[in-house]
Amino acid sequence: MMVKKNTYRALLLLSFLAINAGIIYGLAAAWSFLNTGADKSTILHIGGAIEKAYQPKITWDLKEQRGRKISDQALGELEKDYVNAWYVKSIALNSYNHLGVEDYYTQDARSQIHALIKNNQDNAITIETTTLSHEPKLEFYSLDGKLAVLTDKNVSQFEKIYASGELLHQQKTISSYKVILLLEDGFWRIRQMVKLPTTTIHEKQAEEITFNAKSWKGINYYPKDHPWDMFGNHFDASPISDDFETIHNMGLNTVRVFVPYETFGKANVKDEYLQQLSKLLDIAAEHELKVLVTLFDFYGNYDILDWTLTHRHAETIVSHLKTHKALLGWDIKNEPDLDFESRGKNNVLNWLSEMAAQIKKIDGLHPVTIGWATPEAAVNLVKTVDFVSFHYYEAPEHLMDRFLVLKDAVGHKPLVLGEYGKSSYSCVWNLFTNSENSQAAYYNKMQKVLSKEQLPYFMWTLHDFGTVPTQVVGRKPWRRAPQKHYGLIDSDGNRKPAYGEVTTKRKGDN
């Protein structure tokens, strides 16, 4: 009886809470609805620019084209629809969803696609696929501009094939196709495709890149006032110049900076941001510093259908900066091993290894690395990178052991400590164990190990920061607060004791 009574009480109480929660939610929703005004531009009903979801590299060959000479405008439309045809097919292969297939394949071709999808559906096969590059040669364009034939050479295609949800096989293939397209209802539609016999392509053996990692002594850099957000409106050359002067005077010769993927405009990199990054390298050059550029900061998708967008992003930045004299190399991504669990290790590694290949294709001179979060993760993709980079924030006493294990696994590739440091923040969260002096002691120990092992390093970081964005370490105060105090210089501009520990004497100094 008593139990039943208590159950009723509990139910009553819970329903009371639920009703209250509902009311508060309703009020909040109404409030936020009333606060959303129509943007004035919406009056005009101007359609927003649709971001292209799929951007493989397309290199046209228009030599010896027969029929009518194609205009740039017509070629652009043809390319857009042809690429979309591949995209809708990728979606259909992955989800059995035929959306868009009607738009980009003629009736006959469509039935072939349907047969393909049905076959795979019957055999419980799903395929994640993307094409990375196409080299179409326009063979023929009809006089009335309604029929085109192209030979799509060396279509580089990546596929992950799943049987009943289990990864069965993954493959990167290079194939060539002859394609007939018809212009119907304003869409270029694929009418016919024929796969051509595979010709083996001898991929150029990557030349050994020469660089002297041993000499690198560096620091991870964000300006004091705009950590994790230094480009765009916040970009200010003069504090950067002052900081780089300081870094140079500390006896360091390299900085590691970060390029946020979304802020920079994803596949279509904003020119303003690119110029600012370029300017940063100019400033570094003035202060005799080299810059390790870390791409894809805050990126975390890795989905195969997202690959081509990231490739265009890297293409723009790498080709713009590859001749810059201050460029040290490319760090593809900061701590990607942290995404192993949420995104799948296989997905992350595939993306990284393809990205490394894409970057090397554009810039064959600068070394490529990946900024792994731990020494243990750094054994991944050793063959892909030019030097192995890892981060270490734990006790200096254990660095040696863990480093030596990694060193054995890595072989002859140079190793770099991409991030290390200690917060001087002292509070109840860490039982008041940290202090500026303990930070100095940490650096003292670390520098000894590093110089003994001749391990190149990048410290974290120059400044204490006033704010840390939530994307970096989350919202928990016991995680955010220490993150603000990793600097060698405090927020008032005073040098902490650690500053003295890391400043190396330069030639000529007494």
Place this chain on the structure above:
Amino acid sequence: MKLYYYIWIFCLALAGCSNSVDTETASVPKPIDLLTKQKEFVAGEAINLRFDGKPSNQILLIQNAWGTFGLQPDTTEIQLSFTLPTSVAQKSGEAHWKLISNSSIMSEGDLNILPSHNSSKEMETYIGPTSIFADNKDRSMVVTLPQDEFGNPLPEGTKLNLTEKFKEEQQSSPIELLDLIAHDYVGARKKVGDIFITTTLEKQVSKEFTVNVLPTRADDFIIQMDRQHRFADGNQIVSFKTSTINDVHGNMVADGTLVNFIIKDNSGNQYQTYGQTLNGMAEGKMLHPEVPSHWKVNANISGTSISNLLELDFEAAVLDYAIHMAKDGKTITVGPILSYMNQWVPDGMNMRLDIKTFEGQTIRTFNTSSRKGMGTFIVPNSINVDEIILTTTVAGITKTIQGTPK
């Protein structure tokens, strides 16, 4: 570690007491050989790939032009074999296959499927543009996609027949397949007409296509005029007629071509009329003027051609007329107005009364038209007739009255 040891012992024991085929499947996967030796097939042929192994969880991946197909082994066979679905077996071109078992490639290879020998009944053919000019240069294009019975393009170099008929002349020419299609130009004619086109390959035939050859830009032309008499009576109609308008190759321009007639008179006024061609000729019409005039007329087809300049005169139809003011000093009667045969002018001739001050400033203007050769104006009461000059104008002849009749 010990567990593995026992497993090994168990496996060895199994191997000891069973035949060798079983040990094959139980051991670590090793490459499975393809038994089917045939590598080149004809579309539509049943394709069966047999392997040296037993069916278990293998999957055959086969990539052709449309994408990658995944296949399960045939269940009815004791030996590992895969029957390719018709959609793969009927698709010509290269196909690459991989046999996958336990996530590793057991075997891989290529197949080449040739188009079937039986061709499709209908020849897929496109023609465009479907109308061209008879300027001896403009051309249309025929593109044809010959196919086998399964819709595969035929081999490169296949020769097709293109037949073109224009008026009495009919000619056939071979066209060759290159990059999946065969194409050729038709047209470049001087004469207007329809070109009929068809493409054939053995039993595969296209439907009949038509390309219209249309006349091109009109050449310059001549205009003439036609009128009932030469008097400026404001009643009769003068018509302007063009000669037959042709293009440079002598083809009559299309019916409905718009011809503009521009008329300038000696007072500097400009009038316009237009006509549309029928059988190459157009006619524009204009009312005779009411005052003696000299007209210069020419015609054009916008942007392409012009005619000669035609000049014509209109003589005065009315030589003189009378005006009379009634005793009340308000009612002015004009007429009778007599025309060239001393007949009343046709009804509707325009008459104007201007009321002016002595200084020549126009106070009011009244218009009316003639009826039975007569017209009447009434000067408003508000105007003192003694302080004004009244002027009438009919057929370009002006007359003045001043003051009240005594």
